[in-house]
Amino acid sequence: MNYDVVIIGAGPAGLTAGIYARSKGMTTLLLDSGRVGGQLVSLYPEKGIHNYPGFETIQARKLSDKLYAQAESMGCDIKEKEKVEEINNGEEELVVVSSKGEYHAKSVIIAIGMGSFKPKKMGCPGEDELFGKGVTYILPAKEELVGKKVAMFGGGNSAIDMALIATQVADTTLIHRRAEFRADESTVKQLEQSEVKTMMNSNLVSINGTDKVESVTIKQDDKEIVVPTDLVVINIGISADLDDLKKWNLELTPEGLVKVGFDMSTSRPGVFACGDVVDYEGKYKQITTACGEATTATMMAYKFVKKPYWA
Ligand SMILES: Cc1cc2nc3c(=O)[nH]c(=O)nc-3n(C[C@H](O)[C@H](O)[C@H](O)COP(=O)(O)OP(=O)(O)OC[C@H]3O[C@@H](n4cnc5c(N)ncnc54)[C@H](O)[C@@H]3O)c2cc1C
Incomplete structure (x- = not known):
């Protein structure tokens, strides 16, 4: 299958990227190794979130449901329990290899949060x-x-x-x-x-x-x-495993997170990243920052795909 953008990870960052990508008319695939919703459904579904604008309080599970429904209604293809293993360079496109298949992508957005995580x-x-x-x-x-x-x-x-x-x-x-x-x-x-x-x-x-x-x-x-x-x-913490990133030929920080420019670009052309998986000075790991970074990453992916028709 061919897509304008393949988004890896369907937490708040990936789902927001999906919503923006579809609003720009890009054909969009979201792949998640676990369940759509990321940490919100896998780690704290019952918790009330008090700092997501527009809701005085919203249960994490409900916020995730709303993001999922919005991404789906906008026409994103969404696949759960499908882990991305490789991002290879094809002849003209990128080839995303998952546990279940291969997808050709004009651009890729990495939004894998803490990677595979499990409670301690x-x-x-x-x-x-x-x-x-x-x-x-x-x-x-x-x-x-x-x-x-x-x-x-x-x-x-x-x-x-x-x-x-x-x-x-x-x-x-x-x-x-x-x-x-x-x-x-x-x-x-x-x-x-x-x-x-x-x-x-x-x-x-x-x-x-x-x-x-x-x-x-x-x-x-x-x-x-x-x-x-x-x-x-x-509830004594989480151990995160970001080992997948090491295989994806990206420049990483000493902590093993993805180094991004102010435009959320990574060291690989056509590959952008957002959410908890990225690091930069002043980074604060929250849902709102993940969503904001996803917006930028998607706009940059769109410009990359449309080049040279978009100045
Ligand atoms: C206990 C707790 C409470 C929190 N409370 C708040 C709060 O009140 N307010 C707030 O703003 N923030 C809160 N946060 C932080 C917030 O949850 C994160 O900042 C946010 O989830 C980051 O979103 P993300 O999309 O980057 O990553 P995630 O939510 O981690 O989603 C990443 C997704 O990528 C998938 N994935 C990983 N590896 C692969 C792979 N190789 N292939 C395909 N898919 C993959 C995962 O399965 C996951 O679904 C809290 C965090 C914790 C742990």
Whole structure:
């Protein structure tokens, strides 16, 4: 198949690039190795986003649905569970090789965010055995939490945000291994004013249960405490894997991110990049910046494709 632009990654950056590309009439393919929506659906679907203009608050999953629907209604071809492995130079075009096929592209926009990412594990007995039976790394929908005893592990903004959501319908305990949270002051204040119970200086020893989670064992000051629990939510960070980028012949920063010019161009002609995967001085990884960079990247891809007819 031939496209004016192939966009790799369908998070906020890739979806915005798709919307702009279609508004310029470009034939557009979006490929995502996971699910459309990127981090919004894979890492924090229940979280409220308070800093996306136009919405005082919008649930991450809903913002993703809106972006997806808009990109689809504008005529983007969108394929999920299709990982891009190579970007090769063809005779006149670029050839994007995925896990399922090959696509010819006049331009390419890389929007792979953090690459393949997975939540970090606690590494304790019971974690793997009870995964899916009460152990999770993503907060389930609120309806599934009603009346449950939730043990949330973590001490950053994300863990506190999830605990604040869970406490609306469930008996929630936030367990952190340090003496203090590593989160914004305003978030910690909200936590203090909420009904979330906290256990500090507490290490998880094991997750217990046979067919489902029944309790967790916590070590606090050399004392072991068994806390009855229905659901264990682990929120201690993410490990990202951007190794794919190394194969794509791009100039990278020492941190392994894509070096871009002010116009979101990369070191390869016809290849642009945007979102969390790019770095430059002053870069701030947010949804709005990803969308803004996607706009620029797409306009530059459009000019590249139309050359020399576009000054
Ligand atoms: C817990 C948490 C809370 C956050 N809260 C906020 C917030 O409140 N407000 C805010 O503005 N920002 C927030 N952020 C940051 C925001 O989520 C990111 O800045 C944003 O998702 C970046 O979008 P992106 O499209 O660049 O990347 P991503 O959202 O990471 O999407 C990239 C997509 O590319 C796909 N991909 C990766 N590799 C390949 C490949 N080889 N082939 C094909 N597809 C590939 C992935 O599957 C993914 O779907 C938060 C982040 C986290 C972790």
